[in-house]
Amino acid sequence: MDYLQIEGPTKLNGSVEIAGAKNASLPLIAMTLLADNKVCINNIPNVVDIKTLVKLLGNLGATVNIDQSSVQIDTRSLSNTKATYDIVKTMRASILVLGPLLARFGHCEVSLPGGCAIGQRPIDLHLKALEQMGAEITIEAGYVLAKAKDGLKGAHIVFDKITVTGTANIVMAAALAKGKTIITNAALEPEVVQLCEVLKNSGVSIDGIGSSELTIYGTDRRLVHIDPFDVIPDRIEAGTYLCAAAITNSEVTITNVCADHLESIISKLEQMGFSFDITSDTITIKPAKSIKSVDIVTQEYPGFPTDMQAQFLTLCTQAKGVSIIEERLFENRFMHVSELQRLGADIKLKGNSATVVGKIDLVGADVMATDLRASSALVLAALAAKGTTNVHRIYHLDRGYVELEKKLQKLGAKIKRLKEQA
Numbered sequence: 272m273d274y275l276q277i278e279g280p281t282k283l284n285g286s287v288e289i290a291g292a293k294n295a296s297l298p299l300i301a302m303t304l305l306a307d308n309k310v311c312i313n314n315i316p317n318v319v320d321i322k323t324l325v326k327l328l329g330n331l332g333a334t335v336n337i338d339q340s341s342v343q344i345d346t347r348s349l350s351n352t353k354a355t356y357d358i359v360k361t362m363r364a365s366i367l368v369l370g371p372l373l374a375r376f377g378h379c380e381v382s383l384p385g386g387c388a389i390g391q392r393p394i395d396l397h398l399k400a401l402e403q404m405g406a407e408i409t410i411e412a413g414y415v416l417a418k419a420k421d422g423l424k425g426a427h428i429v430f431d432k433i434t435v436t437g438t439a440n441i442v443m444a445a446a447l448a449k450g451k452t453i454i455t456n457a458a459l460e461p462e463v464v465q466l467c468e469v470l471k472n473s474g475v476s477i478d479g480i481g482s483s484e485l486t487i488y489g490t491d492r493r494l495v496h497i498d499p500f501d502v503i504p505d506r507i508e509a510g511t512y513l514c515a516a517a518i519t520n521s522e523v524t525i526t527n528v529c530a531d532h533l534e535s536i537i538s539k540l541e542q543m544g545f546s547f548d549i550t551s552d553t554i555t556i557k558p559a560k561s562i563k564s565v566d567i568v569t570q571e572y573p574g575f576p577t578d579m580q581a582q583f584l585t586l587c588t589q590a591k592g593v594s595i596i597e598e599r600l601f602e603n604r605f606m607h608v609s610e611l612q613r614l615g616a617d618i619k620l621k622g623n624s625a626t627v628v629g630k631i632d633l634v635g636a637d638v639m640a641t642d643l644r645a646s647s648a649l650v651l652a653a654l655a656a657k658g659t660t661n662v663h664r665i666y667h668l669d670r671g672y673v674e675l676e677k678k679l680q681k682l683g684a685k686i687k688r689l690k691e692q693a
C-alpha cells in the first residue's frame with residue numbers, strides 16, 4: 272500500500288491541467304450499453320474508479336480498449352446481465368449499469384452496493400422509479416433482480432430527493448423505454464447535463480436539459496448511435512487545486528477547466544479574500560491579503576458541492592475567525608475532522624455542522640484518509656502544516672484524482688509517494 276509524505280508549509284506556483292470529470296465519465300461509460308456502435312470517449316481521467324467500471328463492462332461481455340485518456344467500448348455482443356458483488360462492492364457508481372441493462376435486455380441482476388464511509392447511500396429512489404416504468408424488482412441474496420419482460424414504459428417520475436446517479440440511471444432507462452418519461456426534481460449537475468446532451472446528439476429526444484424537469488422520448492429499445500465526444504473537465508478536481516493554492520496563499524493557474532461549473536466554489540473563495548482572472552478555459556487564483564472565515568452549507572448543484580466540503584473545511588483552519596460548515600447531503604461526511612484535529616485543527620462537530628476556529632498553525636503528523644475527498648483535504652492540510660505529514664490509505668485518493676502528487680510536485684509542493692513498510 273502507498274502513502275504520501277508531504278513537507279510543509281510550502282508555497283505553490285505555476286499551472287496545472289485538470290482532467291476529465293470522473294463523475295461525468297462514469298454515467299457516460301454506462302451509457303455505452305445503449306449504443307449500436309463502438310463508442311469512443313475522450314478526456315477520460317486515468318483513475319481507479321474508471322478502471323473499475325470498465326472492468327465491470329468487460330465482465331458483462333463488452334470489448335474495451337483504454338489508453339491514457341480515451342476509451343473505446345463496444346457492447347454490441349454483450350449478453351451477460353449480471354453485475355457481480357466483487358466489483359460493485361468496490362464502487363457504488365456501478366449501480367449506473369442498472370437502468371441501461373434493464374432497458375436494453377428486459378432483465379438484469381446488479382449487486383446491492385452496500386455501505387459507504389460517507390453515509391448510508393440507499394438506492395431506493397432508483398428502484399422506485401424503475402418500478403414506475405414497469406419493472407418488477409426483488410432483492411435476493413444481496414442482488415437487485417430487475418425484470419421488464421415487454422420492456423420499460425415511459426412514466427412520470429417525481430424524485431422525493433434530488434439524486435445524481437438516480438437521475439442518470441432513469442435518463443438512460445428512459446432512452447430505450449416505450450413512450451415519454453418525465454423526471455421531476457431531476458439533478459442539475461453538469462455531469463447529468465452532459466449525459467443528456469450526448470444522448471440528445473445521438474438522436475434521443477430530450478427536453479428541459481439543465482432544468483429540474485426532463486422529458487425523455489424513448490426509442491422503444493432501439494439502440495442509439497453515439498459519435499465520439501470529450502468528457503467535461505472535472506469541477507471537483509479543479510476546486511481542489513484552487514483550495515491548494517488558497518491554503519498556501521499562492522498564485523496558481525488551472526487549465527482545461529469550465530469556470531461556469533465552479534461558480535459556488537469561486538464565490539466562496541472570493542468571500543474569503545481571494546481574487547481571480549478567468550478565461551474561457553483557465554482560472555488563475557490570486558493570494559488574499561488575509562484569509563477570512565466563511566459559512567458554507569452543502570447543497571445540490573448549483574449550490575455548494577458536498578464533494579468540496581472537506582477541502583473548504585480544511586482551508587477554513589487557515590482563515591481568521593469562526594467558520595461554520597453544514598453538511599446537508601450525507602450524514603457521515605465529517606470523518607476527516609478527527610484526522611485534521613491530529614494536525615492541531617480547532618474544529619467542533621455538532622450533528623451535521625462543524626465549527627472551525629482559525630487561524631491555527633497546523634503541525635505535521637500521520638493521518639489516515641477515509642474517503643476520496645477527505646483524502647485530498649488531508650493533503651491540503653499537509654501543504655499548510657509545519658513539518659512532515661504522512662497521509663495513509665491513499666487508495667481512496669487514487670479512485671478519483673489523476674496523479675495528484677505529480678501535479679502538486681509540478682506546482683512546487685514537497686510531496687512524494689512511498690510504500691508502507693510491511
Ligand code: EPU
Nearest residue numbers: 294364392393394395396397433434435436437600601643
Ligand atoms: N439518496 C436516497 N435514495 C436514493 C439515492 C440517493 O436517499 O435512492 C440520497 C443520498 O443518501 C444522499 C442524497 O440522496 O443523501 C444525494 O445522493 P445522490 O444520489 O445524489 O449521490 P450519488 O449519485 O450516489 C453522486 C456523486 C458523489 C456526490 C453526490 C452528491 C457520482 C458517481 N457520485 O453520488 O460523488 O457526492 O452525487 O453530489 O456521481 C465523489 O466523487 O467523491 C462522490 C462521492
